[in-house]
Amino acid sequence: MSPKALLSTTSELLRLALTFEHPFDAVVQRFFREQRALGPRERAVVADAAYAVLRRKRWFEHLAKSGKGPRERRLALLALALHEPDDSRWASALEADEADWLSRSRLAAQAPLADWPAECRHNLPDWLAERLQAQVGEEFSPLADALLTSAPLDLRVNLLKDKRPKVMAELVKDAVECELTPYSPWGLRLQGKPSLTRLNAFQSGAIEVQDEGSQLLALLLDARRGELVGDFCAGAGGKTLAIGVAMRNTGRLYAFDTSAHRLQALQPRLAKSGLDIVYPSAIAHETDERVTRLAGKLDRVLVDAPCSGLGTLRRSPDLKWRTSLAEVQALQQRQQAILTAAARLLKPGGRLVYATCSLLEEENEAVAKAFGAAHRGFSPVPVSQVLGDLRVPQADGLCTPDGQYLRLWPHRHATDGFFAAIWTRN
Numbered sequence: 001m002s003p004k005a006l007l008s009t010t011s012e013l014l015r016l017a018l019t020f021e022h023p024f025d026a027v028v029q030r031f032f033r034e035q036r037a038l039g040p041r042e043r044a045v046v047a048d049a050a051y052a053v054l055r056r057k058r059w060f061e062h063l064a065k066s067g068k069g070p071r072e073r074r075l076a077l078l079a080l081a082l083h084e085p086d087d088s089r090w091a092s093a094l095e096a097d098e099a100d101w102l103s104r105s106r107l108a109a110q111a112p113l114a115d116w117p118a119e120c121r122h123n124l125p126d127w128l129a130e131r132l133q134a135q136v137g138e139e140f141s142p143l144a145d146a147l148l149t150s151a152p153l154d155l156r157v158n159l160l161k162d163k164r165p166k167v168m169a170e171l172v173k174d175a176v177e178c179e180l181t182p183y184s185p186w187g188l189r190l191q192g193k194p195s196l197t198r199l200n201a202f203q204s205g206a207i208e209v210q211d212e213g214s215q216l217l218a219l220l221l222d223a224r225r226g227e228l229v230g231d232f233c234a235g236a237g238g239k240t241l242a243i244g245v246a247m248r249n250t251g252r253l254y255a256f257d258t259s260a261h262r263l264q265a266l267q268p269r270l271a272k273s274g275l276d277i278v279y280p281s282a283i284a285h286e287t288d289e290r291v292t293r294l295a296g297k298l299d300r301v302l303v304d305a306p307c308s309g310l311g312t313l314r315r316s317p318d319l320k321w322r323t324s325l326a327e328v329q330a331l332q333q334r335q336q337a338i339l340t341a342a343a344r345l346l347k348p349g350g351r352l353v354y355a356t357c358s359l360l361e362e363e364n365e366a367v368a369k370a371f372g373a374a375h376r377g378f379s380p381v382p383v384s385q386v387l388g389d390l391r392v393p394q395a396d397g398l399c400t401p402d403g404q405y406l407r408l409w410p411h412r413h414a415t416d417g418f419f420a421a422i423w424t425r426n
């Protein structure tokens with residue numbers, strides 16, 4: 001593809017993405033469906049450039065301020081050209097004043113990071129930067145830096161199919177470099193992003209892609225053989241599959257979600273997993289009759305609540321520009337309502353786990369504390385104790401200083417950001 005065409009294609013993708021009307025992965029998918037002439041390498045270059053702008057939007061916008069012409073074109077040019085050693089490749093695609101601007105921008109981009117305004121270093125909206133700074137203090141810069149990286153590829157080994165060391169040896173034989181995840185007893189962390197679909201282990205259902213943090217949330221439920229368990233917000237079933245394996249495919253596992261579409265994506269994964277104890281159920285709302293008829297009957301319930309997803313910015317950098325504080329506050333109300341409805345399903349002695357992939361106190365500690373205050377029939381269980389009992393290494397380091405809640409951070413634990421709280425019904 002000529003540099004001119006590459007530049008105009010990337011500008012067009014950015015024009016669509018920067019409206020923030022839809023999630024970026026959906027925008028990209030649709031865009032490439034319509035751009036049939038693009039080969040896989042060109043797609044990768046265009047998508048990487050757009051991702052780079054979404055990650056470091058404030059830095060790119062600061063540089064782009066000085067130029068002329070459409071904003072998307074300036075951003076696209078910077079994202080495509082700045083990581084190359086010089087501008088010669090782009091000469092044929094640029095007007096004379098554009099070429100001058102690019103060389104000046106290249107010089108400006110080389111200024112030491114410490115000389116840039118704070119917003120160009122953290123690349124977060126102000127409301128979010130303020131909140132995270134207040135929460136983590138001196139760790140704010142390492143956290144902001146970690147959120148600008150791309151996430152490692154983690155796998156969960158399906159212990160119904162094979163043991164972790166055996167799967168690891170098989171992957172190494174297939175030239176996939178990997179190591180054991182430090183905390184999850186089920187996980188493998190890959191080097192790079194190899195294609196998995198060709199692998200035997202993938203085709204047989206012996207591995208599933210799942211962030212180590214997400215594996216730990218399923219582990220916290222500690223579901224046992226023969227129990228009645230509910231995964232209240234099951235979605236496409238990432239955690240449902242892990243919980244079913246922990247139950248050794250015995251008992252009954254209800255997978256509820258208000259999105260029938262997401263639950264549908266669980267079906268092929270279930271078929272591969274070897275699990276036949278999972279009952280997916282699309283519900284209209286959290287007090288649907290399909291839910292309430294199970295009141296007081298379940299041993300364990302996981303509420304993996306709908307949330308801002310701000311713990312997953314390494315994968316979905318567009319979320320930071322698409323989320324507002326007002327939305328976070330509305331989510332908090334929904335989280336309270338779902339947690340309250342889900343708690344009713346537990347029998348006495350049953351375990352309730354509330355989890356999010358958000359970094360914000362509003363969706364995490366605030367929801368857990370409000371639930372605890374309004375439900376004296378539930379006793380909080382320190383997560384550090386549960387992780388210790390499950391023999392997870394460095395359990396205290398994965399939790400809040402009082403040991404009460406799970407708090408995973410990309411800069412500390414190399415996982416996405418996650419929160420969890422646990423209660424037992426008295």
Ligand SMILES: C[S@@+](CC[C@H](N)C(=O)[O-])C[C@H]1O[C@@H](n2cnc3c(N)ncnc32)[C@H](O)[C@@H]1O
Binds near residue numbers: 214257258259306
């Ligand atoms: C964080 S996602 C779940 C991810 C999933 N547990 C996994 O591991 O892949 C939250 C899910 O909650 C669902 N949801 C939203 N409102 C709900 C409600 N009132 N009751 C049940 N599920 C709901 C959403 O459709 C979404 O799939």
